[in-house]
Amino acid sequence: xxxxxxxxxxxxxxxxxxxxxxxxxxxxxxxxxxxxxxxxxxxxxxxxxxxxxxxxxxxxxxxxxxxxxxxxxxxxxxxxxxxxxxxxxxxxxxxxxxxxxxxxxxxxxxxxxxxxxxxxxxxxxxxxxxxxxxxxxxxxxxxxxxxxxxxxxxxxxxxxxxxxxxxxxxxxxxxxxxxxxxxxxxxxxxxxxxxxxxxxxxxxxxxxxxxxxxxxxxxxxxxxxxxxxxxxxxxxxxxxxxxxxxxxxxxxxxxxxxxxxxxxxxxxxxxxxxxxxxxxxxxxxxxxxxxxxxxxxxxxxxxxxxxxxxxxxxxxxxxxxxxxxxxxxxxxxxxxxxxxxxxxx
Amino acid sequence: xxxxxxxxxxxxxxxxxxxxxxxxxxxxxxxxxxxxxxxxxxxxxxxxxxxxxxxxxxxxxxxxxxxxxxxxxxxxxxxxxxxxxxxxxxxxxxxxxxxxxxxxxxxxxxxxxxxxxxxxxxxxxxxxxxxxxxxxxxxxxxxxxxxxxxxxxxxxxxxxxxxxxxxxxxxxxxxxxxxxxxxxxxxxxxxxxxxxxxxxxxxxxxxxxxxxxxxxxxxxxxxxxxxxxxxxxxxxxxxxxxxxxxxxxxxxxxxxxxxxxxxxxxxxxxxxxxxxxxxxxxxxxxxxxxxxxxxxxxxxxxxxxxxxxxxxxxxxxxxxxxxxxxxxxxxxxxxxxxxxxxxxx
DNA sequence: TTGAAAGCGCTACCAG
DNA sequence: CTGGTAGCGCTTTCAA
Numbered sequence: 001x002x003x004x005x006x007x008x009x010x011x012x013x014x015x016x017x018x019x020x021x022x023x024x025x026x027x028x029x030x031x032x033x034x035x036x037x038x039x040x041x042x043x044x045x046x047x048x049x050x051x052x053x054x055x056x057x058x059x060x061x062x063x064x065x066x067x068x069x070x071x072x073x074x075x076x077x078x079x080x081x082x083x084x085x086x087x088x089x090x091x092x093x094x095x096x097x098x099x100x101x102x103x104x105x106x107x108x109x110x111x112x113x114x115x116x117x118x119x120x121x122x123x124x125x126x127x128x129x130x131x132x133x134x135x136x137x138x139x140x141x142x143x144x145x146x147x148x149x150x151x152x153x154x155x156x157x158x159x160x161x162x163x164x165x166x167x168x169x170x171x172x173x174x175x176x177x178x179x180x181x182x183x184x185x186x187x188x189x190x191x192x193x194x195x196x197x198x199x200x201x202x203x204x205x206x207x208x209x210x211x212x213x214x215x216x217x218x219x220x221x222x223x224x225x226x227x228x229x230x231x232x233x234x235x236x237x238x239x240x241x242x243x244x245x246x247x248x249x250x251x252x253x254x255x256x257x258x259x260x261x262x263x264x265x266x267x268x269x270x271x272x273x274x275x276x277x278x279x280x281x282x283x284x285x286x287x288x289x290x291x292x293x294x295x296x297x298x299x300x301x302x303x304x305x306x307x308x309x310x311x312x313x314x315x316x317x318x319x320x321x322x323x324x325x326x327x328x329x330x331x332x333x334x335x336x337x338x339x340x341x342x343x344x345x
Numbered sequence: 346x347x348x349x350x351x352x353x354x355x356x357x358x359x360x361x362x363x364x365x366x367x368x369x370x371x372x373x374x375x376x377x378x379x380x381x382x383x384x385x386x387x388x389x390x391x392x393x394x395x396x397x398x399x400x401x402x403x404x405x406x407x408x409x410x411x412x413x414x415x416x417x418x419x420x421x422x423x424x425x426x427x428x429x430x431x432x433x434x435x436x437x438x439x440x441x442x443x444x445x446x447x448x449x450x451x452x453x454x455x456x457x458x459x460x461x462x463x464x465x466x467x468x469x470x471x472x473x474x475x476x477x478x479x480x481x482x483x484x485x486x487x488x489x490x491x492x493x494x495x496x497x498x499x500x501x502x503x504x505x506x507x508x509x510x511x512x513x514x515x516x517x518x519x520x521x522x523x524x525x526x527x528x529x530x531x532x533x534x535x536x537x538x539x540x541x542x543x544x545x546x547x548x549x550x551x552x553x554x555x556x557x558x559x560x561x562x563x564x565x566x567x568x569x570x571x572x573x574x575x576x577x578x579x580x581x582x583x584x585x586x587x588x589x590x591x592x593x594x595x596x597x598x599x600x601x602x603x604x605x606x607x608x609x610x611x612x613x614x615x616x617x618x619x620x621x622x623x624x625x626x627x628x629x630x631x632x633x634x635x636x637x638x639x640x641x642x643x644x645x646x647x648x649x650x651x652x653x654x655x656x657x658x659x660x661x662x663x664x665x666x667x668x669x670x671x672x673x674x675x676x677x678x679x680x681x682x683x684x685x686x687x688x689x690x
Numbered sequence: 691t692t693g694a695a696a697g698c699g700c701t702a703c704c705a706g
Numbered sequence: 707c708t709g710g711t712a713g714c715g716c717t718t719t720c721a722a
Contacts, residue, residue: 019692019693020692020693020694021693022692022693022694023691023692023693026692032691032692033691033692034691034692035691035692038691038692057698059698060698060699060700061697061698062698063698
């Protein structure tokens with residue numbers, strides 16, 4: 001490989017254009033005033049040299065990194081089964097951030113408690129100007145941490161208690177769950193179980209509460225409510241235990257779609273048919289739910305929309321003037337064929 | 346909110362410790378020599394001030410951003426059905442990069458051709474020190490681009506033609522497909538179709554070739570081979586067309602697991618049973634395949650492993666001395682219940 | 691309208 | 707073993 005020439009700097013451009021670096025800077029930040037002729041010369045020189053301002057120099061000079069951090073907790077080694085690497089969220093977030101010149105820096109942590117350290121490191125080293133918080137937990141200390149670090153932050157989810165942090169809830173608390181409950185009740189279900197996500201997750205808690213409240217209006221209580229990781233295998237285990245203890249359950253809700261699929265697998269393996277013997281409802285509205293047999297009734301929520309909206313909130317916290325607003329629809333029940341009338345008799 | 350004090354700088358630490366900035370720098374980069382006493386004083390001062398070296402200053406000074414870029418093409422708005430946001434890959438990549446202090450910067454592009462521009466921008470602005478390339482295409486120009494930009498790069502996949510770029514192939518060309526072919530042939534299948542990924546993808550091409558070659562050894566030719574996007578809906582459409590034209594097909598392979606699920610859905614909706622009437626094989630080994638009914642026979646490959654290995658390759662290109670090697674297993678056929686003997690008669 | 695100079699926070703090179 | 711100095715590439719007063 002031949003020695004590659006040093007990247008051109010603003011000084012080179014200035015020299016070529018026969019002006020000062022100041023002039024170049026002004027042109028590229030449309031600050032101050034520059035005569036049209038000079039500007040043309042400068043732009044021409046920059047083009048010739050293929051010069052682009054150095055992001056690192058700008059970062060140092062302006063004390064902003066133009067980067068937003070997203071820190072994710074990866075519980076296990078296998079991520080396929082982990083709904084917590086929020087692909088759709090990123091798909092919504094990133095383009096909006098990029099439209100304002102912000103990059104998205106992804107970090108994963110093995111342990112929950114590493115997170116605080118990671119935020120601190122990123123913030124203190126000035127690697128990021130702000131962060132997107134996901135997976136809101138009960139007792140979450142990240143909001144205070146962000147404030148202490150002076151780090152603009154937006155939470156995608158609902159804070160566990162009143163908090164001044166900017167957040168973007170998943171719709172009103174537990175949205176979609178009342179509809180799911182009504183749906184099951186209308187089909188005649190009375191013995192309903194809920195295979196839930198982790199106990200300490202705010203989102204899971206809100207949904208569980210909304211579900212319980214909706215059922216209570218019909219004087220129904222969940223026959224069982226288990227909490228645990230958002231993993232299909234955990235859902236499978238818990239479904240099996242559920243069926244052992246309450247074989248007469250007629251409907252099961254799951255905290256996540258892939259959990260519901262795993263649950264259905266257990267049902268089939270016990271000779272129970274869905275929905276003839278047991279109805280099943282998932283949560284999230286992943287596309288696969290449409291293709292499986294029976295098609296999965298679920299509560300769909302749109303993380304892409306939520307990601308976009310969160311990006312806007314954060315950009316504003318970062319001092320950007322953003323006009324655009326993005327719609328975020330409420331989570332909604334999608335009735336497909338994994339739910340049906342309770343069996344007569 | 347009260348006015349937050351300016352972040353401490355190395356000068357503050359030096360002042361507090363009563364030494365020069367040089368001394369502080371030396372301690373934190375264990376360069377040069379510093380007496381134990383001085384070092385202790387310096388560390389103490391840094392601790393008191395909660396000082397962390399500024400990443401941006403280091404970036405400017407060292408002309409490295411300590412960041413690696415990952416640019417992804419997002420074809421549609423809905424990412425759920427898009428296997429191209431390679432979650433598992435990221436899960437493998439990021440921790441290894443982070444272990445050496447490298448961050449992972451994620452960018453998405455709407456159009457394929459925007460990619461070149463994005464690489465150029467990142468490289469010229471020195472936002473990234475290197476890139477991970479995914480989704481190897483036939484006619485791919487990114488390798489030359491990376492060289493032109495002097496940007497260390499590693500391709501996860503196989504280059505479309507001989508190229509000096511560092512890459513991490515998905516095992517030997519088309520690995521797993523011969524096994525899949527043998528499996529079907531052994532079950533008595535002769536009328537086999539392949540609902541493939543995009544025509545211009547190297548990985549898809551290699552797999553198709555490997556499949557065709559393996560079948561040819563048994564004097565079998567695919568009754569149909571369609572190419573198209575890696576999307577379930579496309580797979581559904583193509584499956585329907587396939588069944589219209591070749592109703593006598595007894596086995597269908599798919600370029601991706603979620604495509605296979607969509608295909609099975611179409612089969613069921615036509616009253617065909619899997620595997621009694623038609624056998625189905627997917628590709629990738631996503632976890633959901635285990636939970637659906639019937640469980641999906643597939644070729645599993647481990648993107649997490651591949652991500653780790655790719656990170657090591659890139660780190661070395663970036664001049665890091667990495668001892669650790671990560672195992673990358675060959676893709677392997679996982680026989681489950683979506684394949685069965687061809688129906689007698 | 692233009693540019694000289696100072697300096698963002700850090701590290702490398704030398705001289706002491 | 708220690709520290710002064712120069713400078714990474716850029717922007718921003720402020721003076722001409």
